[in-house]
Amino acid sequence: MNNNNPIGIFDSGVGGLSIWKEIHQLFPCESTIYLADSKHAPYGEKSKQEIIDLCIKNTELLLSKGCKLIVVACNTATTNAIEYLRKNYKVPFIGIEPAIKPAALQTKTKKIGILATKGTLSSKLFNSTTEMYADNIEIIEQVGTGLVTQIESGELNSPNTFRLLEKYLKPMIAQNIDYLVLGCTHYPF
Ligand code: DGL
Numbered sequence: 001m002n003n004n005n006p007i008g009i010f011d012s013g014v015g016g017l018s019i020w021k022e023i024h025q026l027f028p029c030e031s032t033i034y035l036a037d038s039k040h041a042p043y044g045e046k047s048k049q050e051i052i053d054l055c056i057k058n059t060e061l062l063l064s065k066g067c068k069l070i071v072v073a074c075n076t077a078t079t080n081a082i083e084y085l086r087k088n089y090k091v092p093f094i095g096i097e098p099a100i101k102p103a104a105l106q107t108k109t110k111k112i113g114i115l116a117t118k119g120t121l122s123s124k125l126f127n128s129t130t131e132m133y134a135d136n137i138e139i140i141e142q143v144g145t146g147l148v149t150q151i152e153s154g155e156l157n158s159p160n161t162f163r164l165l166e167k168y169l170k171p172m173i174a175q176n177i178d179y180l181v182l183g184c185t186h187y188p189f
Contacts, residue, residue, distance in 0.1 A: 006031040008062030009071040012054075013041035013152045015186030016073025019096065023071065033065055042148040043076045044117025044184070051119060055081040059089060067091065075116060075183050079123035097129055098183030104134040107179050111138045113172035116183030118143045126183075140175055142168045144184060151186045 007027075009020050013036050020034050035058055037043075043051050055077050062070055071094045072078045072085070078095030085093050098120065103112040112134070120126050121141050130139060147168075150161045172180065182188055 002066075003068070004031070005066045005068040006033045007069050007071060008033050008035065008065065008067030009073050010035040010037065010055075010058040010062060010077070011074040011185055012036075012043040012076065013038040013148065013186065015148070015151065015184060015189070016071075018185050018188040019071065019073035033062060033067060035062060038152055041152050042117065043074065044119045044143075044148060045145075046119065048080045048119075048123075051077060051080040052084050055085060056088075059085060059091075063089070063091065069094070072096065073185055075185060076119040079120050079125040083125070096185065098126065098181045100130055100139075100181060101133040103179040103181050104137045107137060107177075109176050109178045110136065111140065111175060111177045113140045113142065113169075113175075113177040113180040114183050115142050115144045115147075115168060115172075115180065115187060117148070118145070120183055140172050140177055142172060144168060144187065148184065148186045151189050156189055 007030050009016055009032055037058055040054050059070060069092050072082055075096055075098055078097055082093055082095040098114055098116055121143060146164050155161050
């Protein structure tokens with residue numbers, strides 16, 4: 001494969017653009033193809049098999065465009081499907097998981113909050129990473145139901161988005177978390 005071929009990046013929608021931005025800044029000379037599968041968003045409420053099937057479709061499309069490397073810019077897709085993808089395709093895959101490790105290393109209150117999708121929080125990979133890095137830390141998990149849909153429809157500052165954020169974040173803050181992990185690539189928006 002030619003080294004000038006593009007890097008493929010996919011997500012269930014616009015969320016992975018938060019990752020694309022960093023890739024583009026680090027490697028401005030690389031061509032990139034960004035695939036936003038907004039048609040099937042949100043992935044977070046789907047079964048593991050449905051997520052794997054969508055990831056296969058995304059991978060096939062990016063490979064048909066000649067991608068030399070695929071970045072799975074979605075925590076839900078990584079935690080549910082990257083094992084399958086790595087086993088079944090020759091191209092290298094880079095994924096993203098919730099940043100439990102830095103939060104666990106830096107927390108002073110020994111309590112961290114994780115906002116992520118149902119699919120991520122219920123995955124085997126998320127749970128084994130948590131066991132590995134956050135042994136003596138209390139983790140308060142919260143599913144961000146509805147947030148991906150708000151972000152996909154561009155409603156970043158709408159009253160409904162603020163209402164959801166208050167509902168999810170206030171109880172975590174009340175429990176004295178000092179770090180909040182944004183465990184979904186949509187959430188930085
Ligand atoms: N950006 C995806 C993630 O990082 C969003 C998941 C979804 O579509 O529900 O988990």
